Amino acid sequence: MEDSNVFYRRQQLYTISGKLPNLGDCIVAGCRYSGPIALMRDNTKLIALGRATPVFAKAQIQVFSPAGEGLLLFSVDTVASYVFSCDERLVVVNEEGVYRIYDLQGDYEQHSLGSDATETGIIDLLEVKGWQGAKPLALANPGLSAPPHSWAVIPPDFNISRHVEVLLSVDSSILSVDNLETVDQRLSRGPFTHLSPSPNGKSLALLTFSGTLWVVSTDFQRNLAEFDTRGVVGTEGEVKQVEWCGSDAILVTWDSLALLVGPFGDTLQYFYAGSTFAITEIDGVRIIGPDVSDFVQKVPAASVSVFRPGSTSPSAILFDAWENFTKRSPKADENIRSIRPDLAKAVDEIIDAAGQEWDPTWQRKLLNAAKFGKGFLDLHDPTDFVHMGQTLKVLNAVRFYEIGIPITYTQYVLRALDPPLSYPLTAGTRTSPRHTSSDASPRATCISSRCASHPTSASRRRGAAALGVREDPQGEGGEGRRGGVREHRREVRAARRPGVSYAEIARRAWEVGRAGLATMLLDHEPRASDQVPLLLSMKEDQLALQKAVDSGDTDLVYHVLLHLYNRLPLGTFFRLIEEGGAALAPASKLLQVYAREQNREMLRDFYYSDDRRVESAVLALEEASRMQDPTAKITSVKAAHKFFSEDKDRAFEAKMMDEHSRLLAFQQQLEKETDDKISFFGQSVNETITTCLLNGMSKRADKLKSDFKVPDKRFWYIKLHALTKTRDFEGLDAFARSKRSPIGYEAFVRHLVEKGHPKEASSYVAKCDAHKRVDLYIECGEWRMAGKECKERGG
Amino acid sequence: MAASTSATDEQTSSTTDHDFKEHLDVSLLKDIARNSLVQALNSVNGAKTLVLDPSLAGPLSLVAEISLLQQHGVDKMFWLEAGPLTAVTTNVVYLCRPQIRMVKVIADQIKRHARESKTHTYTLLLVPRTSTLISRVLEEEGVLGDITISTYNLQFIPIADDVISLEHENAFKEIWVDGNEASVYDSAQALHTLQKLYGRFPRIVGKGDAAGRLATLLTRQTTQSSAGSDNAQALSEKFDSLIVIDRRTDMITPLLTQLTYEGLIDEVIGIRNSHVEVPASLLAAPSNPSAPPSDPSTSTPPASSLLKEKKKKQHLSSSSDPIFGELRDLNFASVGKRLNKVARRLDEDYKARHKAQSVAQLRDFVGKLGSLQTEHQSLRLHTGLSEIIVPYTRSSVFNKSLEIQQNLLSSYDVPGQISAIEDLLAQGADMQLVIRLLCLASITAGGIRAKTLENIKREFLQTYGYDLLPLLLSLAAPPLAILLPNPLPPSTAPEVAAFKYPYPTLRKSLRLVIDGTETLDELENDISYVYSGYAPISIRLVQCVAQKGGVLSNPASGKTRSASDDAAGRGKSQASVKVQAHPIVGWKGFEDVVGSISGKTVDIAQNGLGSADTVSASATSHPPQQGQATTTVVFFLGGCTYTEIAALRWAGRQNQGRKFLVATTGVVSGASIIESIAGVGRGAAASKGP
Structure with a gap:
């Protein structure tokens, strides 16, 4: 098809005659990135028996590869809807709002959408990118009375608000709903039977009841194209699907007809023998018909440039030159000369075009042409060339019908950029249950060895490696020993390639019951975060904790600790940590940090079981310092005292705690004496003495001094400070005269000056050392006295 | 000289x-922190109430300003503290470090809302990463299902052009x-x-x-x-x-009293996240800029009254405040001199307006006025700060403690220093000062005589409260071991001796x-x-x-003099004066010295x-x-001083x-x-x- 410069091509991928049931009778879900399709019988339709199709029991979902190979079959209960997520996992929702996520081995995780969903019921399900089993997002209530005619989700990556938006076709308009509000787009052409956002999220294809296909931008600001589908010849019945082919053309399907509508309303028709199912891809659309599995795409620019009839682009000429060269025609040289300045570009383009070819013959031809052109360049970076060669090997291997992943180069590149790339893993395992190991193994190894040289396909190798272990149960039993040797070899092989995740291999090994091997493999895993969870599920508790501690990742240590705390009896748990000794000390410390905040009871038990007297005492003391109730506080302090006294090296601490409890008791008594008017409780010895002095209880202060053996020096300072504060200068004077000051009288002067009593201070200067008096008088502001002093000393 | x-x-x-x-x-790091904050906030759609961990407020203020938060939908902000939370918006975003204490407060608030049957959408942004511990605590509190946990990866924040923290x-x-x-x-x-x-x-x-x-x-x-x-x-x-x-x-170093300008501000007033709380009057713009007082320092009120005034936060940064850039690393002894010089220069610059004869000259002066005023303003601030610090440096406790430090560092008369510390204790000096000196004595002298130490500890506990016993125990316990008796009791763990x-x-x-x-x-x-x-x-x-x-x-040494000799042609001499840095060859030459310090090399x-x-x-x-x-990146694990x-x-x-x-x-x-x-x-x- 030609429209100005755009070409579309249909590539037949696989012949699948008779492999699939009649698609028209089934509910179908397809997976992007050349993934499998899932089928379930549509109960609302009648099936004519007798045709040689696989028999469908009532509630079963069957998964087929694009090449028509059955991959998986499982029974489900009441299914409301199901879709594939991007990473080839099937999400099945039932009417109660419970959903299961199946991987291609048939393993599943189960989640619930919550009670709200159960009440309201499920109508339909659409794919959301990056599904992580998160909790449902409550969107604003649009206030619908009836189910919408059709709806679509715009993933968060593509819209302005960066949040999920849902488009609902209601009556004649479309509502766009996000978690905050509902906006009526105020269209009048609806209702729409089909609503389909393009893969790049920029445009939206709408099909009205009257059969008009209408393309608008997702923000409904621009009208892009319009096309009347009723005028198409050969249509029959209702439109079944409206799917995008890449991001610029739309495929509309009826029973047995697929119509490709280009951006300018030009069309291409494809006829099929029966019902079809179309799956949008990022660079085209896949059509699965009764007999064939096709891929329709816009011909990539590189291919157009090389193969367009009459093309005079450098790449076309280069290709021509190479053909002439193989024919030993001198025109080759002429051709090369003519494109000399553009040769590098031509080579690059040809390499690119090779990637777009499905057929290995053409790939080889194009690569040869590129190689030929490269020879004429002085400096050309061969990376792209090598890279493409390697990639194509991988692509061809996975496209092989038994594996059946018709992935294109564009998709491959995009997937490699996507982080969750478990695709090849599933690809590898897809084949494994169906074939004997002798059959699957060479192929898997073939893929893996091809991938191995490829830098971006680390996770592909993982898939192959996982497969490698999986086949091993066969070697077990009589050949157990040999199996072990083989595994070891395999392991060494894997070790040579950096990037293979040992944890993944180990998990497989463990799943098939080879715990010893799994532990051995895990030992090689550099990433503790991958290692630890598996070790935990293998009940290798000590090892898991050890690895977590070694990783230095405190969060991982907590993960293990909390897991073990839940699973093990308390005694065993404590013993595990205690017996770890110095190696597990960090874990023990972390446990204490956690328990101190959240679970003191457990901490007490922990210290007790480990005979950690000092820690127990500190814990008791800490608790005491938080307590308000006097009796409880004294009890706690006494407990601390008891703990300390049990450790003979802690005699000093025990004595201190004894003093502490005596002080608390004394303070209680003091409070009683003052009829609770003055608060003493919880003060330090110094503060208690000060409070006594401030309140004129100097007898009590003296008693404290003798009871707690407060040294004279400190007592004098306390009294000095207290008496200055109450401005009891007479008392201070009497105190100063009571006996010779152990702190000297300079301290008196300085403190009084500091507190703003220079006059009172000056009276103590005379008692100070002679040589300091002058300065001290000056500080008191007594210049006259200072002068006098000078004179005296001078004289 | x-x-x-x-x-x-x-x-x-x-x-x-x-x-x-x-x-x-390093401003790149700030941009990263800013952008990831914006991203984290945008992940929650619509208006939101931000509930902030107070310990994050300081770091956050270095990264983004309030207006930025508002632009991204933050409607109201609250501190994350115990007690009910009244949010008007549906979205509540908590931003906190993964601390159990904080998370419990969050759980309480959520449960309270549930009781009052208010519906909110909760998002918890953890700094700098998520934590199993936190989800566990939330689970134990029974609110894990109600809250979406996400992260805000706040890492290095530039606090000066050569310091990231x-x-x-x-x-x-x-x-x-x-x-x-x-x-x-x-x-x-x-x-x-x-x-x-x-x-x-x-x-x-x-x-x-x-x-x-x-x-x-x-x-x-x-x-x-x-x-x-x-x-x-x-x-x-x-x-x-x-x-x-x-x-x-x-x-040893952090135990000593810091003596540079910025260090002393930290010691005396305290700098938190590059912000210092200063009396509001120091920050007010000069009332009459066109007629500045001849000596800016006289215009500040006396220091004693400053201390009582209402406090206001000021961001100390050399980029916005060139005078601070000059002062921050100076020994405090030379700060006065420098301030004086700046004041004089400023005064002359102001006087330049009298010389302005023509309109063009006047216009020049007016053009400079803005920068002069900022400088004037910052001079005022620093003079004020110095006035707060000076009385402190003149106090007897300060000088006594400096004397003790210097003597301990040169290992002069250790017993005498210890009794001096006892005196400080008896006078009731600051708890942290006494403990710092004690630890310093213990480290430099290889421990304090057991009998003396026990006595001091007893005095310490009686003075500051028995609740501080855990502090003493922690300081003596193995990983730290900076307050030890000498000789060590026979029962101590062998690793303690190794920490000597x-x-x-x-x-x-x-x-x-x-x-x-x-x-x-x-x-x-x-x-x-x-x-x-x-x-x-x-x-x-x-x-x-x-x-x-x-x-x-x-x-x-010696080279500076030659530099000053040909001060005129400094542009050229500069390069020749400085020693070319040698390549990094590890510890070479100092292996023995470094090896003698405990810990891995x-x-x-x-x-x-x-x-x-x-x-x-x-x-x-x-x-x-x-x-x-x-x-060369120098990373201080556990913090460094100004x-x-x-x-x-x-x-x-x-x-x-x-x-x-x-x-x-x-x-x-x-x-x-x-x-x-x-x-x-x-x-x-x-x-x-x-």
Whole structure:
């Protein structure tokens, strides 16, 4: 098809005659990135028996590869809807709002959408990118009375608000709903039977009841194209699907007809023998018909440039030159000369075009042409060339019908950029249950060895490696020993390639019951975060904790600790940590940090079981310092005292705690004496003495001094400070005269000056050392006295 | 003498300009932090109520301003504290560090809302990463299902153009008291981010057990990430090495009283996240700018009244405040002189308006007026700050404690110093000061006589309360072991003995204490200037790696004079005066000295292919090329003091071809360390929003 410069091509991928049931009778879900399709019988339709199709029991979902190979079959209960997520996992929702996520081995995780969903019921399900089993997002209530005619989700990556938006076709308009509000787009052409956002999220294809296909931008600001589908010849019945082919053309399907509508309303028709199912891809659309599995795409620019009839682009000429060269025609040289300045570009383009070819013959031809052109360049970076060669090997291997992943180069590149790339893993395992190991193994190894040289396909190798272990149960039993040797070899092989995740291999090994091997493999895993969870599920508790501690990742240590705390009896748990000794000390410390905040009871038990007297005492003391109730506080302090006294090296601490409890008791008594008017409780010895002095209880202060053996020096300072504060200068004077000051009288002067009593201070200067008096008088502001002093000393 | 001082002054200022160009542009880190905040906020659609962990307010204010938050849908902000939360918006976003205490408050608030049947959508943004622990606590509290947990990865924040910090205040306590090494892991992550931005450190040198673990984590991370992706990271051209100094290897320095301007502000007033609380009147604009008072310093009210005034927060930064840039690293003794000079210059600049005859001249003056006013304003601030500090430095306790410190550092009459500490205790001096001096005595003298120590401890507990017993125990316990009796009781664990600090030998081999014969001005060339005669061990260790000459002798001695001689042609002489930085060869030459300090010694060369080997001493990195400066990142695990930063700046100026970039878990002081261990703190909650 030609429209100005755009070409579309249909590539037949696989012949699948008779492999699939009649698609028209089934509910179908397809997976992007050349993934499998899932089928379930549509109960609302009648099936004519007798045709040689696989028999469908009532509630079963069957998964087929694009090449028509059955991959998986499982029974489900009441299914409301199901879709594939991007990473080839099937999400099945039932009417109660419970959903299961199946991987291609048939393993599943189960989640619930919550009670709200159960009440309201499920109508339909659409794919959301990056599904992580998160909790449902409550969107604003649009206030619908009836189910919408059709709806679509715009993933968060593509819209302005960066949040999920849902488009609902209601009556004649479309509502766009996000978690905050509902906006009526105020269209009048609806209702729409089909609503389909393009893969790049920029445009939206709408099909009205009257059969008009209408393309608008997702923000409904621009009208892009319009096309009347009723005028198409050969249509029959209702439109079944409206799917995008890449991001610029739309495929509309009826029973047995697929119509490709280009951006300018030009069309291409494809006829099929029966019902079809179309799956949008990022660079085209896949059509699965009764007999064939096709891929329709816009011909990539590189291919157009090389193969367009009459093309005079450098790449076309280069290709021509190479053909002439193989024919030993001198025109080759002429051709090369003519494109000399553009040769590098031509080579690059040809390499690119090779990637777009499905057929290995053409790939080889194009690569040869590129190689030929490269020879004429002085400096050309061969990376792209090598890279493409390697990639194509991988692509061809996975496209092989038994594996059946018709992935294109564009998709491959995009997937490699996507982080969750478990695709090849599933690809590898897809084949494994169906074939004997002798059959699957060479192929898997073939893929893996091809991938191995490829830098971006680390996770592909993982898939192959996982497969490698999986086949091993066969070697077990009589050949157990040999199996072990083989595994070891395999392991060494894997070790040579950096990037293979040992944890993944180990998990497989463990799943098939080879715990010893799994532990051995895990030992090689550099990433503790991958290692630890598996070790935990293998009940290798000590090892898991050890690895977590070694990783230095405190969060991982907590993960293990909390897991073990839940699973093990308390005694065993404590013993595990205690017996770890110095190696597990960090874990023990972390446990204490956690328990101190959240679970003191457990901490007490922990210290007790480990005979950690000092820690127990500190814990008791800490608790005491938080307590308000006097009796409880004294009890706690006494407990601390008891703990300390049990450790003979802690005699000093025990004595201190004894003093502490005596002080608390004394303070209680003091409070009683003052009829609770003055608060003493919880003060330090110094503060208690000060409070006594401030309140004129100097007898009590003296008693404290003798009871707690407060040294004279400190007592004098306390009294000095207290008496200055109450401005009891007479008392201070009497105190100063009571006996010779152990702190000297300079301290008196300085403190009084500091507190703003220079006059009172000056009276103590005379008692100070002679040589300091002058300065001290000056500080008191007594210049006259200072002068006098000078004179005296001078004289 | 005056001539030489002024020469160094000018040299300083000119090199500051010079530095500016050569420094690595760390503002990139701020942009990253900002963008990821915006992203985190945008992940929640619509208007939201932000509930903020008070300990994050400071760091956050260095990254984003309130208007930015408002632009991204933050409607109201609350502190995350116990008690009910009344939010008007449906979305509630909690932003906090993964602390159990905080999470329990969150759980309480959610449960309260549930009881009052209010429906909100809760999002919890954890800084810097999610934590199993937190989800577990939320689960135990029964609210895990109601809250979406996400992260805000806040890593290094630039707090000056050569200092980046994780602003994690409690790192020291967590690592060496609690044994919670989460901050070691977070530091490794942050350093890894730094590597992603600027390339891998060609060499990692470090000292201390925790530093060793950090280095292992970092190299492991590098190998893992480069194995995962195809673009194995190249070695950095900008960095020549990473030096990790574990706070435990130098406990002496933070225990000392800081004597630089910025350090003293931290000691006296306290700097939190580069913000200092100052009396509001110091920040008010001068009332009549056109007629400034002839001497700006007289216009500030007396210091005593300043202290009582209402406090306001001020961001101290050299980029917005050039005077501060000049002052921050000066020994406080020379700050007055410098302020005086600035005041005079400012006065002359103002007087220039009288000379303005023509309209054009007048216009010039008016054009300058704006900058003059800012300068005037900042001069006012710094004069005010100095006036708050001066009385403190004149107090007898301060001077006594300085005397004790100096004597202990030169191991002079230790028993006498201990009884002096007892006197301070009897006078009821600050708890943290007494403990700092005690620990200092214990480290420098290799322990305090058991009988004496017991006595002091008893006095200590009686004075400050028995609740502080855990503090004493922590300080004596193995990972820290900085308050020990001498001789050690026979029952102590063997590792405690291993922690003993070889101070007397270090003092000689690292030239820690400079004899008091030289005056301050002469000392100015050596890093010991910042402590008036003591060179911080941590910085000497850095010099052992990056400036070996500086350890042995004063590199600039004599040279400054020649610089001042031909001051006129300084532009040319500058280059020749400075010593060209030598290539990084690890600890070479100082292995014995470094080995004598307890803790692991690290020396790892990272090669370009993503693997790392421990190098033999012979391996060398590329010598820094003439005229092209490389940056040495110095990471202080467990925090560093402002004075150490100042010292490192001094060290950096003596060399040519190498710049230091200080990275730290946070800026600490002796007081903040002791208080965090004691659990008292200067009030964890900040009082004003970011």
